[in-house]
Amino acid sequence: xxxxxxxxxRREIDGELRVYYDGYWIKHYEPPANSLDIxxxxxxxxxxxxxxxxxxxxxxxGSRLSEARAAYQAETDIERKRVNGAMxxxxxxxxxxxxxxxxVDLQSAGVEITHDNTLMRECGQCLxxxxxxxxxxxxxxxxxxxxxxxxxxxxxxxxxxxDFYESRYVKMAMAMRDIDRLGTGLKDAFSTSTRFSDIDxxxxxxxxxxxxxxxxxxxxxxxxxxxxxxxxxxxxLCNIQPQVPAVPDAAAIREILEGARLLREGADLIxxxxxxxxxxxxxxxxxxxxxxRFRQAICQSxxxxxxxx
Numbered sequence: 092x093x094x095x096x097x098x099x100x101r102r103e104i105d106g107e108l109r110v111y112y113d114g115y116w117i118k119h120y121e122p123p124a125n126s127l128d129i130x131x132x133x134x135x136x137x138x139x140x141x142x143x144x145x146x147x148x149x150x151x152x153g154s155r156l157s158e159a160r161a162a163y164q165a166e167t168d169i170e171r172k173r174v175n176g177a178m179x180x181x182x183x184x185x186x187x188x189x190x191x192x193x194x195v196d197l198q199s200a201g202v203e204i205t206h207d208n209t210l211m212r213e214c215g216q217c218l219x220x221x222x223x224x225x226x227x228x229x230x231x232x233x234x235x236x237x238x239x240x241x242x243x244x245x246x247x248x249x250x251x252x253x254d255f256y257e258s259r260y261v262k263m264a265m266a267m268r269d270i271d272r273l274g275t276g277l278k279d280a281f282s283t284s285t286r287f288s289d290i291d292x293x294x295x296x297x298x299x300x301x302x303x304x305x306x307x308x309x310x311x312x313x314x315x316x317x318x319x320x321x322x323x324x325x326x327x328l329c330n331i332q333p334q335v336p337a338v339p340d341a342a343a344i345r346e347i348l349e350g351a352r353l354l355r356e357g358a359d360l361i362x363x364x365x366x367x368x369x370x371x372x373x374x375x376x377x378x379x380x381x382x383x384r385f386r387q388a389i390c391q392s393x394x395x396x397x398x399x400x
Contacts, residue, residue: 112264122256131195153186176227183221218245265370274298280382300324342392
């Protein structure tokens with residue numbers, strides 16, 4: 092997009108209000124009212140969403156915070172301590188959500204709740220400690236942590252609802268950038284392959300559908316069209332049939348097997364980014380390295396075939 096366009100610029104495009112961030116025009120949604128009740132529901136939703144994307148077993152109830160902390164402090168094995176730290180982070184997030192829910196209930200009963208309230212401070216401290224421990228948590232699909240997602244409940248607590256929603260557009264733009272990079276990397280990887288034909292349009296379809304899905308809320312009426320288009324695009328790419336020679340040699344077999352695996356795992360990574368709507372830079376970087384190695388292996392194999400005439 093134009094380099095002169097400032098981040099945060101709003102514009103109606105094809106009948107939809109969109110906001111510009113870092114090269115992407117993203118569908119804009121009006122934020123809800125800034126109230127404790129809205130903030131409570133937002134923190135609850137973000138906490139549920141967080142646990143849906145991270146490794147299993149760390150969604151510890153806030154009522155077990157003391158147990159989780161004791162287990163973490165007592166553990167001496169480095170690998171097990173990481174897991175215990177992740178479990179403690181989960182308990183801290185849930186304790187913060189429990190406190191905030193109780194505060195909103197008190198406010199609904201007419202009790203005035205100020206920002207310097209003791210429980211409000213404890214809620215913030217729980218979220219801050221959980222955010223720090225969140226560096227130990229792994230994404231459900233691999234070994235990468237997703238700090239951007241892990242920090243969202245704390246941000247929803249500490250800044251205005253309007254500012255929180257605006258910050259989401261920054262994350263969406265970063266996610267879209269990773270999706271585009273993955274699409275380009277996949278096309279480059281297969282650019283010299285003779286076993287996978289007509290693959291670029293399928294990759295383009297997937298990246299377009301993925302970026303569209305990453306900006307759409309599940310409550311949006313267009314979700315039925317957007318999600319089905321994304322699923323079809325993913326299936327069409329993963330189900331592509333390679334061209335198998337009549338008498339395949341070892342190099343051809345490796346190219347077919349590794350190529351199919353690369354497409355499937357690339358689609359999986361794009362799906363992780365789409366669902367979380369945050370960037371995954373480590374996984375993206377490592378996958379692009381794999382794409383480059385795959386392309387180099389094909390080039391070397393083609394050169395050897397040419398030399399053997």
